[in-house]
Amino acid sequence: MDFNQFVDEVKGGIKLFLPRDYEDAQVRVEEVRKLNENYLGITILNENQIVAPTFNLNQLYEMYQSDPEISMESIMRNITGVVLDAPEQFELGSITEYEKAKDKLFIRVSSVEKNEEMLQNVPHQIRENLAITYHLSISIDDVGMGSTTITNDILKHYGISEEQLHADAMKNSPAIRPVHVTVMGSMIEQLMGMEPETVLRGEPVQSIAEIISKGMEREDPMFIITNQQTLDGASAIFYPEVMDQIGEGFQGNFFILPSSIHETIVVPDNGEFDYRVLQDMVQTINASEVSPEERLSDHVYHYDVKDRVFERADKFEERQKEKEAQLGKNEHMGKEQNMKQPKTKKHEMEL
Structure with a gap:
């Protein structure tokens, strides 16, 4: 057939x-x-x-x-x-009335390039080449039909702004699809039937820093960031305060590897990892292990803890070079100013 x-x-x-x-x-x-x-x-x-x-x-x-x-x-x-x-599993008003619907909002993240046509019809925000979109969770999740996408028409029906939609979705996402953090070694141990040592399941966001910090005791630690359902979990990296909490655990900047639409991997930017090597790894795995519909991106991203900036790793490198160049220029100008001797003032003399 x-x-x-x-x-x-x-x-x-x-x-x-x-x-x-x-x-x-x-x-x-x-x-x-x-x-x-x-x-x-x-x-x-x-x-x-x-x-x-x-x-x-x-x-x-x-x-x-x-x-x-x-x-x-x-x-x-x-x-x-x-x-x-x-x-019987959901009330129509829980979807059509915003005051009832907003508590069911959550975010997903996807490739801008792969979803250009769809993004024309849905409210979204862009983070580099990634798009954050908004969805409603309904109570038939268990059979795989658990959400609907917020379109421009639905947003118009709700009578709210995109900014309000984004704020409510960001607020509710951690409750609907809680963050789940695992040390890479723990994932392997789980597959072997062993209990993982450091796993965060539905605990407060504030615990992420402690989980990361403890995991740093391992050699070359890598951490998986997803949600409890491990479904469309790459969006969890954009939840409020998550990147700051990861940075606190690492005590510095870090790289973000887009493993798939379901998860990201974070590693410390401590001088041991070159983003080009990480990017080659991501591209190789995407081509050989990840199905096209689950690929998120071939780029590696970076989070600057001090400036609180999420950006592509290559852009971070360029930004740092510009900072260093500007700093060198300022120092050079300062030295030139110090080298200049003040001119002697001329005074008129009366006899």
Whole structure:
């Protein structure tokens, strides 16, 4: 069965698995544009229903093709279960009324270049070549349909500014998807069935500095920054105070490696790491290990603790050179001023 036949079968047969009161439901199949990916989605909207989950048909087809135990019937029954549960799992007002919706806001981060078309239709903020976008968490997260993207139209409906949206999303993100910090060695130990020594799970942001500081006792420490769900967790690096807390733990500047859209890796800028080497590593791993839809960036970033500046590592290097050049220029001018002797004043003499 090819993909088009699969789509036709799901679309034509899904109502046979739904209750009789879904006889007049709309079954929509249309392209869905999301961060880092586009896919063909199917949505079942019953009468008087405004919001419903959308199922990724490309993903379902891939599962159907790769696992012999997954049958068309099991796919249909899974879709049916979610469709019937969805209306009970969230109140429409919790999405359409901003005062109720704002507590469900969280951020995601993605590549500007890969999402240029989508970003034209959604409010966002740019950090270098990364875009922060805003999303609403809904209570059906457990089945993978747990969020909706805030579009320009939704923002207009809410009647608020982009600045207010950003402030509320930044405030609520740590509560909805708490920061999770792990020492790289601990991740390996977890895979080996050992308990990690220094892991932060849903603890206050203030604990990050202590976790980093303790992890620095290891040789060549690297830390994974993500969220508790380890899903779209690269955004956690932009949560309020997170970079400052990491810098406090490192007691100085640090590099940020975009491992994927799900996590970043941070290492101290202590003279032991050259950003070019780190960047080569990121690009190699992106090309060989990370799927295109999960790639965040080929660049390495840097956080300047003193100036509180997040920027690409190459830009940080250029900025430092400019500072040094300006400092040298100022020192040179100061020396020239000191070398100049004051002119003797001429006085008129009266006889």
